Amino acid sequence: xxxxxxxxxxxxLSEAGSGDEEMPSAVESRTFDLGTMEGxxxxxxxxxxxxxxxxxxxxxxxxxxxxxxxxxxxxxNPIFIISGLLIIFLVIMALWPTLFTSTNPLKCxxxxxxxxxxxxxxxxxxxxxxxxxxxxxxxxxxxxxxGVCATAGAALTGTLLGGLAGFxxxxxxxxxxxxxxxxxxxxxxLGGLVFLSVIPSQSIWxxxxxxxxxxxxxxxxxxxxxxxxAKQQDYVTAARALGAGNARLxxxxxxxxxxxxxxxxxxIALGTYISLEATLSFLxxxxxxxxxxxxxxxxxxxxxxxNAPHILLYPAGxxxxxxxxxxxxxxxxxxxxxxxxx
Amino acid sequence: MSSSTSTSSxxxxxxxxxxxxxxxxxxxxxxxxxxxxxxxxxAKAVNGVDYSVRAGETLAILGESGxxxxxxxxxVMGILDSPPAKxxxxxxxxxxxxxxxxxxxxxxxxxxxxxxxxxxxxxSSLNPVHTVGMQLxxxxxxxxxxxxxxxxxxxxxxxxxxxxxxAAQRVGDYPHQFSGGMRQRIMIAMALALEPDLIIADxxxxxxxxxxxxxxxxxxxxxxxEYHMGLILITHDLGVVADVADKIAVMYxxxxxxxxxxxxLYANPAxxxxxxxxxxxxxxxxxxxxxxxxxxLPPNLLRIPPGCAFNxxxxxxxxxxxxxxPPLFEVTDDEGVPAPGRASACHxxxxxxxx
Numbered sequence: 001x002x003x004x005x006x007x008x009x010x011x012x013l014s015e016a017g018s019g020d021e022e023m024p025s026a027v028e029s030r031t032f033d034l035g036t037m038e039g040x041x042x043x044x045x046x047x048x049x050x051x052x053x054x055x056x057x058x059x060x061x062x063x064x065x066x067x068x069x070x071x072x073x074x075x076x077n078p079i080f081i082i083s084g085l086l087i088i089f090l091v092i093m094a095l096w097p098t099l100f101t102s103t104n105p106l107k108c109x110x111x112x113x114x115x116x117x118x119x120x121x122x123x124x125x126x127x128x129x130x131x132x133x134x135x136x137x138x139x140x141x142x143x144x145x146x147g148v149c150a151t152a153g154a155a156l157t158g159t160l161l162g163g164l165a166g167f168x169x170x171x172x173x174x175x176x177x178x179x180x181x182x183x184x185x186x187x188x189x190l191g192g193l194v195f196l197s198v199i200p201s202q203s204i205w206x207x208x209x210x211x212x213x214x215x216x217x218x219x220x221x222x223x224x225x226x227x228x229x230a231k232q233q234d235y236v237t238a239a240r241a242l243g244a245g246n247a248r249l250x251x252x253x254x255x256x257x258x259x260x261x262x263x264x265x266x267x268i269a270l271g272t273y274i275s276l277e278a279t280l281s282f283l284x285x286x287x288x289x290x291x292x293x294x295x296x297x298x299x300x301x302x303x304x305x306x307n308a309p310h311i312l313l314y315p316a317g318x319x320x321x322x323x324x325x326x327x328x329x330x331x332x333x334x335x336x337x338x339x340x341x342x
Numbered sequence: 343m344s345s346s347t348s349t350s351s352x353x354x355x356x357x358x359x360x361x362x363x364x365x366x367x368x369x370x371x372x373x374x375x376x377x378x379x380x381x382x383x384x385a386k387a388v389n390g391v392d393y394s395v396r397a398g399e400t401l402a403i404l405g406e407s408g409x410x411x412x413x414x415x416x417x418v419m420g421i422l423d424s425p426p427a428k429x430x431x432x433x434x435x436x437x438x439x440x441x442x443x444x445x446x447x448x449x450x451x452x453x454x455x456x457x458x459x460x461x462x463x464x465x466s467s468l469n470p471v472h473t474v475g476m477q478l479x480x481x482x483x484x485x486x487x488x489x490x491x492x493x494x495x496x497x498x499x500x501x502x503x504x505x506x507x508x509a510a511q512r513v514g515d516y517p518h519q520f521s522g523g524m525r526q527r528i529m530i531a532m533a534l535a536l537e538p539d540l541i542i543a544d545x546x547x548x549x550x551x552x553x554x555x556x557x558x559x560x561x562x563x564x565x566x567x568e569y570h571m572g573l574i575l576i577t578h579d580l581g582v583v584a585d586v587a588d589k590i591a592v593m594y595x596x597x598x599x600x601x602x603x604x605x606x607l608y609a610n611p612a613x614x615x616x617x618x619x620x621x622x623x624x625x626x627x628x629x630x631x632x633x634x635x636x637x638x639l640p641p642n643l644l645r646i647p648p649g650c651a652f653n654x655x656x657x658x659x660x661x662x663x664x665x666x667x668p669p670l671f672e673v674t675d676d677e678g679v680p681a682p683g684r685a686s687a688c689h690x691x692x693x694x695x696x697x
Contacts, residue, residue: 245450
């Protein structure tokens with residue numbers, strides 16, 4: 001049993017560092033809690049022989065699935081905890097911005113244009129004399145809504161269409177792939193200028209829908225490739241030989257093995273989509289004032305960067321932290337879904 | 343999986359009657375043809391294969407890579423990818439029903455429950471993201487509709503059956519946490535979970551080291567006897583076959599070239615190809631000498647030679663071998679009494695037998 005060595009090493013580690021957040025997650029094994037509970041560092045087989053009825057072991061055996069295991073893993077992963085806390089913080093900010101600031105982001109005083117920080121206005125003022133802190137807090141809602149909803153929409157559509165195309169192949173694959181190619185062929189900015197300028201409504205959902213429509217082919221390609229790779233694995237043939245139907249093959253055998261690249265690309269796309277919203281706003285076809293968004297503020301601040309860098313830095317910093325948090329989250333989730341890294 | 347009824351059986355062999363069987367065979371494959379449509383042309387992987395297995399019997403299918411042994415097994419299981427594969431003729435009669443006429447859903451229900459397969463490489467045949475308990479339990483959940491907890495209990499029971507130590511604790515481990523032999527035991531447990539009538543083991547020990555090979559083969563043979571299953575053992579390892587098989591079918595270029603009870607085949611092969619295979623086993627008494635090898639390469643399935651497919655490599659080849667495909671001749675002893683279960687697809691089987 002090749003992994004006994006690993007178990008053996010991980011027990012003293014987990015005992016020594018049971019409260020230590022810095023411990024590398026990959027080394028943690030599921031024996032973490034057992035090691036601390038039983039207070040002994042036996043190799044696994046010995047422990048099993050000595051304590052066949054240990055209740056802790058029974059707990060470990062009961063009800064485990066891929067997602068439960070992933071969750072156990074994630075809870076102990078510092079990267080997941082940090083990114084999770086950041087995202088919770090950002091979501092709270094997006095939902096209830098008034099918890100963080102009582103200043104109205106639309107109330108501006110031109111006299112204070114480009115002024116620096118002062119009491120009650122920690123981030124200073126922008127070109128129009130609006131409070132940068134209030135705008136950064138209030139901008140979270142639009143940016144995060146666009147980023148998260150567009151990513152979720154594109155990832156779901158792309159995974160569904162690309163996955164089905166990859167699994168069934170044949171004419172379905174050809175049709176989906178050619179449609180994806182058509183959307184791929186549309187330059188995103190040109191498409192934005194054309195489509196969004198003819199739609200009178202500037203609702204945030206129009207922008208989300210536009211990004212989903214142009215974004216899904218990228219994820220469909222990734223999903224299709226990942227599904228084709230997973231589909232050819234022996235375990236899929238084996239599952240089929242043991243009587244699994246198509247739905248079961250797709251959902252239980254192929255999807256968990258194909259989801260890693262989709263998560264990675266989706267989290268990177270999330271950052272891109274938030275910046276895309278900014279670009280569209282800059283071109284005047286995305287969100288429009290009085291909507292407050294980081295994208296609008298970043299594009300407005302670009303002109304005056306040399307005179308008043310703080311106007312750009314705060315919304316751009318918020319955007320970077322958001323993107324980073326989601327990428328870290330995606331990374332942690334991907335690792336947790338791969339049992340070999342546990 | 344194409345489940346179309348095939349009416350265009352192009353089998354040219356005289357059909358062998360299973361006269362020695364009192365009960366009807368569990369599985370009977372008749373005149374099976376499988377083709378692969380590739381860019382370069384049609385590869386004829388299986389060209390009229392006949393065999394039968396009875397309950398409790400072990401049939402070993404022996405052959406080199408590309409001889410069609412795995413493809414014919416996959417055709418029986420109904421897991422050939424089509425396209426590119428296409429079953430162009432024959433019948434696969436399992437418990438009295440021709441599987442090729444059944445719909446895909448009916449075939450799916452047979453797979454796992456009534457016939458199951460053990461694959462060569464257990465590491466790649468087990469899903470890396472699910473625990474072995476989950477994968478074993480899945481058999482019960484799919485086919486029997488058990489709930490999660492009962493399925494888990496059954497999984498532990500099966501792991502005990504295949505003698506995995508501390509099964510109750512290891513049921514939550516992932517495939518990569520097991521050694522090669524243990525993984526193959528889990529594959530066997532999965533195949534046996536629903537007590538199928540037929541097991542097809544496709545080179546079950548090829549990926550294991552020699553000591554573990556014997557253990558796994560013993561386990562398989564023991565469980566087969568216990569459940570009274572039919573076993574089709576696909577292998578290129580003559581050593582593995584000798585211990586466990588009842589009868590052997592030797593395949594070459596998509597055809598069965600010789601069938602015989604295992605000891606008679608080893609003692610006195612009736613086909614030059616079988617003789618070549620047996621001669622190529624390294625032996626201690628030949629220490630220091632050059633190992634024997636059958637000259638040449640297995641034929642390209644896109645261009646199978648006319649006549650007997652083995653003729654370019656055969657030391658005994660005559661003109662008739664290059665023109666006429668030899669049917670499976672019934673093998674008789676010197677007095678003309680037919681040897682039960684023996685057949686050879688060689689024009690010169692008599693001469694080969696007397697070598």
